[in-house]
Structures are given as structure tokens and as C-alpha cells.
Amino acid sequence: MSLKIRLARGGAKKRPFYSIVVADSRSPRDGRFIEKIGTYNPLLGKTDENRVQYDAERAKHWLDKGAKPSDRVARFLSAQGLVKWEHGNNPNKAKPGQKAQEREQEKKDKEEAAKAAAAEAAAAPAEEAPAEEPAAEEAKAE
Known part of the structure; x- marks a missing residue:
């Protein structure tokens, strides 16, 4: 049987009050x-x-x-040094999802293609410009 030290919610609607209990991890x-080993009242001030x-x-x-505390209870117990609790570190949490990354990549590809086309368009008239001038002179002669 795996044991957890966790919070059990009590109190009225919008007025939470928690009991710190030891329970089987499979129970609701x-x-x-x-066993009930304590209480937690989040409505009171942090210094209370x-x-x-x-x-x-x-x-x-x-x-x-062998009871394992939940994250919130571990935070409480670490105040007296009973367990070591560290803030969670998930550097991937802020990254966008796979679809968003694909859309961003498509957008970058379109921008690069547009820049390449603009560069080609800017280079092409410069080469054709001297060829058009003699044709323009022939049109003036007629």
C-alpha cells in the first residue's frame, strides 16, 4: 500500500479549508x-x-x-526540515506547442522566399535596363 501525505478539502464554497491527512494513494x-495530522487555512495571512x-x-x-508528501505538503514540511523541497524547474513549459512551431516555421519560410524574390527582382531589371535603352532609341527614331 503506497501512502501519501496530502490535503483533503473541506469548508464551504469559495471558503476552502484543508486537512493534512495520511491516506492510501488510491483513495479519493x-x-x-x-490519520489526520494537521490543517491548512489558505484564507489566513501568510505570516499568521x-x-x-x-x-x-x-x-x-x-x-x-514511506509516505510521500504531495508538492504542497512537502513545501509545508520543508519549513521544519522534515523533507527537502525544491521549486519545480520545467524549461520547456513556456515553449509553444508543435502546431505553433510549424506555423512559425512556415511564416519564416514565406518571408525568406519573399526576400529572395525581391532580391532577384531588384537584380534582374539592372541587367535588362541597358538592353531596353537601345530599343527605346529605335522607337524614338521612327
């Missing part, structure tokens, strides 16, 4: 749990001592038994 979020309350001794007991 607000369903059956093994009653915002997060838990029994550190019981948390350590369950961590020793």
Missing part, C-alpha cells in the same frame, strides 16, 4: 484517510501562525514508514 481526495498547523512528530513517523 476527500475520501477515506488513515494558524495558517498551517501540523503534528511534526506524526509527519516524521509517516515519512519514515
